[in-house]
Amino acid sequence: xxxxxxxxxxxxxxxxxxxxxxxxxxxxxxxxxxxxxxxxxxxxxxxxxxxxxxxxxxxxxxxxxxxxxxxxxxxxxxxxxxxxxxxxxxxxxxxxxxxxxxxxxxxxxxxxxxxxxxxxxxxxxxxxxxxxxxxxxxxxxxxxxxxxxxxxxxxxxxxxxxxxxxxxxxxxxxxxxxxxxxxxxxxxxxxxxxxxxxxxxxxxxxxxxxxxxxxxxxxxxxxxxxxxxxxxxxxxxxxxxxxxxxxxxxxxxxxxxxxxxxxxxxxxxxxxxxxxxxxxxxxxxxxxxxxxxxxxxxxxxxxxxxxxxxxxxxxxxxxxxxxxxxxxxxxxxxxxxxxxxxxxxxxxxxxxxxxxxxxxxxxxxxxxxxxxxxxxxxxxxxxxxxxxxxx
Amino acid sequence: xxxxxxxxxxxxxxxxxxxxxxxxxxxxxxxxxxxxxxxxxxxxxxxxxxxxxxxxxxxxxxxxxxxxxxxxxxxxxxxxxxxxxxxxxxxxxxxxxxxxxxxxxxxxxxxxxxxxxxxxxxxxxxxxxxxxxxxxxxxxxxxxxxxxxxxxxxxxxxxxxxxxxxxxxxxxxxxxxxxxxxxxxxxxxxxxxxxxxxxxxxxxxxxxxxxxxxxxxxxxxxxxxxxxxxxxxxxxxxxxxxxxxxxxxxxxxxxxxxxxxxxxxxxxxxxxxxxxxxxxxxxxxxxxxxxxxxxxxxxxxxxxxxxxxxxxxxxxxxx
Numbered sequence: 001x002x003x004x005x006x007x008x009x010x011x012x013x014x015x016x017x018x019x020x021x022x023x024x025x026x027x028x029x030x031x032x033x034x035x036x037x038x039x040x041x042x043x044x045x046x047x048x049x050x051x052x053x054x055x056x057x058x059x060x061x062x063x064x065x066x067x068x069x070x071x072x073x074x075x076x077x078x079x080x081x082x083x084x085x086x087x088x089x090x091x092x093x094x095x096x097x098x099x100x101x102x103x104x105x106x107x108x109x110x111x112x113x114x115x116x117x118x119x120x121x122x123x124x125x126x127x128x129x130x131x132x133x134x135x136x137x138x139x140x141x142x143x144x145x146x147x148x149x150x151x152x153x154x155x156x157x158x159x160x161x162x163x164x165x166x167x168x169x170x171x172x173x174x175x176x177x178x179x180x181x182x183x184x185x186x187x188x189x190x191x192x193x194x195x196x197x198x199x200x201x202x203x204x205x206x207x208x209x210x211x212x213x214x215x216x217x218x219x220x221x222x223x224x225x226x227x228x229x230x231x232x233x234x235x236x237x238x239x240x241x242x243x244x245x246x247x248x249x250x251x252x253x254x255x256x257x258x259x260x261x262x263x264x265x266x267x268x269x270x271x272x273x274x275x276x277x278x279x280x281x282x283x284x285x286x287x288x289x290x291x292x293x294x295x296x297x298x299x300x301x302x303x304x305x306x307x308x309x310x311x312x313x314x315x316x317x318x319x320x321x322x323x324x325x326x327x328x329x330x331x332x333x334x335x336x337x338x339x340x341x342x343x344x345x346x347x348x349x350x351x352x353x354x355x356x357x358x359x360x361x362x363x364x365x366x367x368x369x370x371x372x373x374x375x376x377x378x379x380x381x382x383x384x385x386x387x388x389x390x391x
Numbered sequence: 392x393x394x395x396x397x398x399x400x401x402x403x404x405x406x407x408x409x410x411x412x413x414x415x416x417x418x419x420x421x422x423x424x425x426x427x428x429x430x431x432x433x434x435x436x437x438x439x440x441x442x443x444x445x446x447x448x449x450x451x452x453x454x455x456x457x458x459x460x461x462x463x464x465x466x467x468x469x470x471x472x473x474x475x476x477x478x479x480x481x482x483x484x485x486x487x488x489x490x491x492x493x494x495x496x497x498x499x500x501x502x503x504x505x506x507x508x509x510x511x512x513x514x515x516x517x518x519x520x521x522x523x524x525x526x527x528x529x530x531x532x533x534x535x536x537x538x539x540x541x542x543x544x545x546x547x548x549x550x551x552x553x554x555x556x557x558x559x560x561x562x563x564x565x566x567x568x569x570x571x572x573x574x575x576x577x578x579x580x581x582x583x584x585x586x587x588x589x590x591x592x593x594x595x596x597x598x599x600x601x602x603x604x605x606x607x608x609x610x611x612x613x614x615x616x617x618x619x620x621x622x623x624x625x626x627x628x629x630x631x632x633x634x635x636x637x638x639x640x641x642x643x644x645x646x647x648x649x650x651x652x653x654x655x656x657x658x659x660x661x662x663x664x665x666x667x668x669x670x671x672x673x674x675x676x677x678x679x680x681x682x683x684x685x686x687x688x689x690x691x692x693x694x695x696x697x698x699x700x701x702x703x704x705x706x707x708x709x710x
Binding site for chain 1: 425476484486488489496499503504508615660666667669670681
């Protein structure tokens with residue numbers, strides 16, 4: 001069975017681009033959906049997506065790698081020393097790519113449990129970091145929250161650059177290949193798994209948004225003072241939302257680390273993981289998941305196509321393609337904000353299953369005609385108030 | 392040298408941060424948004440000074456007025472094309488802040504393109520450069536030390552004069568307090584906004600033009616300073632220009648001197664974490680007193696001991 005899949009998945013050229021786009025779509029759709037959950041539905045402007053994504057990456061490099069080394073050493077494979085900072089980076093390639101992956105090659109169950117372990121730990125650590133970054137500013141105005149989160153995204157990158165034991169510093173480090181047992185192309189199965197996780201998180205978010213809690217979130221977005229006055233803990237709900245979405249966002253960083261089999265802090269830049277999800281969200285339309293999907297697909301496809309057709313652009317432009325991409329995406333966000341402020345797919349009214357809206361609109365309420373004589377001349381009046389049943 | 396080099400570096404840096412945070416606070420007062428692109432205006436100042444000195448071979452100080460003008464122009468264009476339109480459409484604070492983030496990325500990319508273009512044409516270093524060799528000597532010290540301090544002081548004095556004595560400045564303060572009421576009183580709020588954006592952009596670029604004379608500069612230098620600017624502004628109360636002056640001096644000094652002190656006492660590795668210092672300040676301010684020094688001042692004015700303390704340190708107060 002595995003042989004069949006791997007023979008089908010012998011990819012090159014054009015299909016490599018498709019796999020790449022699928023992978024990045026899966027990664028970004030998780031982040032963008034979590035952002036839609038926070039900003040589009042609850043009104044929490046999380047400008048620190050990069051922090052949560054980097055936590056996912058560091059989970060793989062700092063925790064999973066160490067755990068794998070420990071397991072492999074227990075099994076009797078002699079690893080090169082890795083305790084000190086220098087050894088951690090210097091022996092990293094041989095330790096991971098030759099010794100550890102060689103062992104993982106023959107133990108598929110260990111690989112799968114390592115993947116699940118990394119996902120679980122990154123969700124938990126993401127939620128913890130969501131709580132930590134919420135502490136200074138969650139009670140204050142949204143502006144303060146944005147400022148704090150943006151600076152924290154920078155801070156996380158500085159820490160990643162300098163704490164060698166975490167992610168190998170500026171050189172980066174290899175992480176164990178959890179698909180070492182898979183004979184075909186690793187990127188294909190990685191993309192499939194990422195898309196699958198994206199689908200699961202989509203259903204989780206959809207269920208949450210249609211639940212009473214989701215309606216409460218929208219109420220907080222519209223008017224937090226009113227929600228607070230009816231006895232809801234607005235700050236607590238906001239913090240919970242930030243924590244939950246942070247956990248989901250961290251999955252994306254974890255998967256990115258496994259996709260590259262490599263972690264370096266430069267992969268988790270603020271512009272990359274905060275600005276682009278926001279662009280996708282605003283482009284597609286905040287508040288609905290369909291818009292998020294569309295926005296993510298458009299931006300990811302555009303970006304990958306720009307990179308792939310680099311040679312064409314280099315002949316036309318006099319400056320490197322990376323700057324052109326930044327200019328294009330920066331201008332795109334402003335243009336969308338000015339000309340399509342609600343995004344490509346505007347938010348629809350909330351649909352609650354189990355309520356017959358058509359009937360709700362058609363039913364008339366009892367009107368005291370003496371109080372409203374003019375209304376009688378117009379005939380029957382359509383109101384939006386449900387009639388109480390007479391008994 | 393009258394002063395050790397580290398003190399001079401701290402003073403120059405504090406002067407730059409002060410001017411930048413004054414501009415940031417003015418933008419926040421008039422437009423009610425934290426302008427993330429504010430640091431990038433400084434980048435335009437940096438490259439104006441670079442072009443004047445490296446390409447045309449003149450003293451970088453000649454570039455200062457030009458930098459002021461270019462920064463103001465960029466800022467006004469940003470306001471007219473983006474911020475004004477979005478404000479009219481009813482975009483809230485969050486939407487406008489995201490827009491400034493997009494502008495920051497756009498302008499940084501424009502600077503990168505400019506740096507690349509200059510490099511291909513003139514075959515010179517355009518990233519990570521210093522202009523110290525173009526500086527003059529004054530009192531056995533680098534000229535930028537005197538110039539930065541005097542520009543900072545002159546800016547503060549002129550700004551104080553403008554905000555309290557001239558009609559435009561008073562109209563600016565009125566617009567900051569209540570735009571609708573001031574437009575009822577016959578103030579053209581739009582024109583006042585454009586003045587204020589020109590002023591803030593110009594000041595930012597002026598501060599930016601001073602950066603390459605002491606610190607290594609690249610297109611990212613300006614945008615990397617934004618945490619320091621915001622921390623300074625937040626320390627001063629976020630809605631008070633005079634608070635921003637104190638905040639700028641405090642953050643500028645602490646960022647350099649605190650790191651230097653820790654490097655001498657703990658180890659050299661602390662220096663790598665220098666960008667985190669303003670962030671720690673920012674978080675500490677938000678945790679302890681989100682309204683900054685302004686509230687501290689108000690509390691001191693309210694209590695008897697505080698008033699006595701202010702009188703002892705020579706604070707003039709209206710009785």
